[in-house]
Amino acid sequence: MTRPRRVRIRAYAKVNLSLRVGAVQPDGFHPLQTVFQSLALHDTLEIALRRGPFELTCSDPGVPVGDRNLVTRAARELWSALGRPGEPRDVAMHLVKHIPMQSGLGGGSSDAASALSALARLWRPRGAMPDLAAIAARLGSDVPYFLLGGTALGLSRGQELYPLEDLPGFFVVLALPAFGVATADAYRWFDEDRGTPGASPGGAAGAISAWHGLSLALANDLEAPVARRHPEIGAARRTLEGAGAEAASMTGSGSAVFGLFAAAPAARRAARAVAEAGFVALLTRTVDRRTCQRVHFSFASSSPRHA
Helix, strand or coil: CCCCCEEEEEEEEEEEEEEEECCCCCCCCCCEEEEEEEEEEEEEEEEEEEEEECEEEECCCCCCCCCCCHHHHHHHHHHHHCCCCCCCEEEEEEEECCCCCCCCCCHHHHHHHHHHHHHHHHCCCCCCCCCHHHHHHHHCCCHHHHHHCCEEEEEECCCEEEECCCCCCCEEEEEECCCCCCHHHHHHHHHHHCCCCCCCCCCCCEEEECCCCCEEECEECCHHHHHHHCCHHHHHHHHHHHCCCCEEEECCCCCCEEEEECCHHHHHHHHHHHHHCCCEEEEEEECCHHHHHCCCCECCCCCCCCC
8 A cells, every 4th residue: 555645634622521530649640430422523634744853733823833732742652562673754744623622521631642643644653563552551541542532431531442332423612711721730720629518520411312221311420510610601600591591510620511412403503692691602512433433534636734
């Protein structure tokens, strides 16, 4: 098979339909039990082989492109795992951002997972392919999920994954406040609030019909501590519930709040209500594992665009 010179790959967003958090452990991490769900909302990575130093550019000037970007780190990890000396080279990558940063939608982690998949295709080794899931786990707790996609149960730090039967499709309305939430802050607030009178983990945020008549309760233990510091989180959830969401919850460590809708007209009306309430509203839908794992490379007719 001819090795491609250019590829384009999507990096799908996610929501946490459920996120239960345990007490911090001696290693500084919290044990998690979460249900991930992929969304159609996505970033796009455009990648071309060309001679010269490794280069990453981005459509959003606010996104770092050096060592702080997981795409750069993914390239370095895979290059090293392939036994190649020095720094990655001879590839140019352009990241087209649509997933908001610090929103709990997993944009950076998904970008890293898609970079691993694409670069593994471009740098196809002569010998055995390195374990991409192991490399993904070194990059971040939820990066391995994005190699899987669809509906999945995540345990431990989120990287112990069990594929679940994909949920029925939903339209999803995202309410985005004018601020982001750093993951470290959300977990610190969770720890600070434990044992505080009147502070309890987030309650159920509604339930949806899931598998063969069973229901799935939405709940996020990080929502209450984040909403205490940012009341806009609660306002966004109430707006979505008032607009008819079957269930609504904050995703991950925030700041995005999502609502699930069975029908597109109801979702469009809810998106208008969210915008009128002062939030950025995004309308998307869930996608299944087959969509995420489908060969989603398209061969570009020109080199990646550069900012």
